[in-house]
Structures are given as structure tokens and as C-alpha cells.
Amino acid sequence: MPSQTPIIVALDFPSRDAALALADRLDPALCRVKVGKELFTRCGPDIVEALQAKGFEVFLDLKFHDIPNTTAMAVRAAAELGVWMVNVHCSGGLRMMAACREALDKANGAKPLLIGVTVLTSMEQQDLSDIGLDIPPQQQVLRLAGLAARAGLDGLVCSAQEAQPLKAQFPTLQLVTPGIRPAGSAADDQRRILTPAEAMAAGSDFLVIGRPIAQSGDPARALAAVVAELA
Numbered sequence: 750m751p752s753q754t755p756i757i758v759a760l761d762f763p764s765r766d767a768a769l770a771l772a773d774r775l776d777p778a779l780c781r782v783k784v785g786k787e788l789f790t791r792c793g794p795d796i797v798e799a800l801q802a803k804g805f806e807v808f809l810d811l812k813f814h815d816i817p818n819t820t821a822m823a824v825r826a827a828a829e830l831g832v833w834m835v836n837v838h839c840s841g842g843l844r845m846m847a848a849c850r851e852a853l854d855k856a857n858g859a860k861p862l863l864i865g866v867t868v869l870t871s872m873e874q875q876d877l878s879d880i881g882l883d884i885p886p887q888q889q890v891l892r893l894a895g896l897a898a899r900a901g902l903d904g905l906v907c908s909a910q911e912a913q914p915l916k917a918q919f920p921t922l923q924l925v926t927p928g929i930r931p932a933g934s935a936a937d938d939q940r941r942i943l944t945p946a947e948a949m950a951a952g953s954d955f956l957v958i959g960r961p962i963a964q965s966g967d968p969a970r971a972l973a974a975v976v977a978e979l980a
């Protein structure tokens with residue numbers, strides 16, 4: 750049965766053994782898991798299958814960003830892996846996102862949620878200025894969200910700091926929010942952060958949490974604390 754939890758634990762590890770060791774300490778009823786660039790590049794599709802065999806729904810977080818045909822075929826390949834969620838960069842543009850939507854709509858079998866990455870949660874105003882975007886992160890997020898909605902995407906990756914205005918303008922889009930930090934946790938390289946409870950109150954649908962759980966001495970306890978915070 751599909752899980753109802755909003756929590757997605759990022760398995761950012763360099764090996765299959767390390768990722769599966771953490772998965773074994775987590776309960777698929779309490780969280781989904783995310784396979785990102787490091788783990789997938791080292792282990793390939795096998796790691797997705799191994800996590801699914803343990804009962805986890807998998808968010809394949811490869812943030813595809815390429816020309817429309819290449820990205821659409823990558824999204825279709827992800828669907829064939831049976832992942833629950835897949836994502837592309839909204840800055841790949843409207844035609845690229847629309848091509849991904851069309852590829853998934855034409856695919857047979859279960860379709861993953863198709864999510865657009867807006868502005869990375871590690872970025873702040875200065876980072877945007879550095880790449881020639883002299884506007885606040887929230888303005889760029891809202892602009893990209895409009896494109897994602899036009900392309901028919903199912904949701905967005907954004908900071909929970911933008912969840913309120915996004916939900917007001919795009920109520921049907923699912924908001925997937927990394928940059929979640931329980932009170933007292935280190936921000937690490939994240940810049941636009943909120944606590945789990947703040948994020949849910951702002952309108953997040955899914956919370957992506959990596960290091961605060963994965964690098965804690967007791968991941969099961971760290972996950973239970975987030976579950977309790979949201980109860």
C-alpha cells in the first residue's frame with residue numbers, strides 16, 4: 750500500500766552497503782527514500798530495485814537538465830524503473846518540461862510524479878546574482894513554477910520558504926521541499942531552510958531530509974523525532 754508519510758530521507762551515500770544499512774534502520778511506513786546523483790552514479794538502477802524490494806517508494810533525484818528529447822527519454826527510463834517520483838530542472842524550459850510530460854503520458858505502466866526543480870535550496874540572492882539573475886530567489890521560483898504548471902508537471906522542488914505563495918498561486922502542484930532542518934541542526938550548505946513543522950505549516954507536501962537523519966548517531970530515532978514533531 751502506498752505510504753502516506755510526507756518524509757523523504759535522502760540516501761546520499763557512496764556505496765550500496767552504506768545506503769542499504771541506513772534503509773534497514775528506517776521503516777517504509779514512516780518515510781520514502783531518495784536516490785540522488787552520488788548513489789545512482791556509483792550503483793546504477795540496482796540500488797533502486799534493492800530499495801523497492803525492502804518496501805520503499807523511491808524518489809529518483811537526478812534533476813535531468815538537457816534538450817527536450819534527451820530529457821524526455823531519461824524520464825521515460827526512470828518510469829520503467831518503477832520509481833515513485835522523478836525530477837527535471839525547470840530552467841530547461843517549457844518545451845523540455847512539456848516533452849517529459851508527453852513521454853510519461855504515452856508510457857505504459859505506473860507513472861512517477863514529474864517534479865520540476867526551481868531554485869536549489871543551497872542558493873541565496875548572491876548566488877543568483879552571480880549567474881546573472883538579479884531578482885530575489887522567490888521571484889525566480891514563482892516564474893519557473895508558472896512554466897512548470899503550463900507544462901503539466903505534478904509539482905515542484907523549492908524551499909519551504911516559498912511554499913505559501915506557491916500554494917496560493919498553484920494549489921494543485923505538489924511541493925517537495927529540501928533544506929529541512931530540525932531546530933538546532935547545522936544548516937550545512939543549505940541556505941533557504943525551515944524546520945519540519947514550519948515547512949508543513951507553510952504548505953509543503955513532502956519534506957526531503959538527508960544529513961539530519963542519515964548522519965545522526967541514531968537515524969531511526971532522528972526520523973521518529975521528525976514524525977513526532979509533525980504529529
Ligand SMILES: O=c1ccn([C@@H]2O[C@H](COP(=O)(O)O)[C@@H](O)[C@H]2O)c(=O)[nH]1
Pocket residue numbers: 759761785866868869870871906907927928929937939957958959960961
Ligand atoms: O533544491 C534542492 C534540491 C535537491 N536537494 C537534495 O536534497 C537533499 C538534502 O539533503 P540534506 O542533507 O538534508 O541537506 C540532498 O540530497 C540534495 O541533493 C536539495 O538539498 N536542494
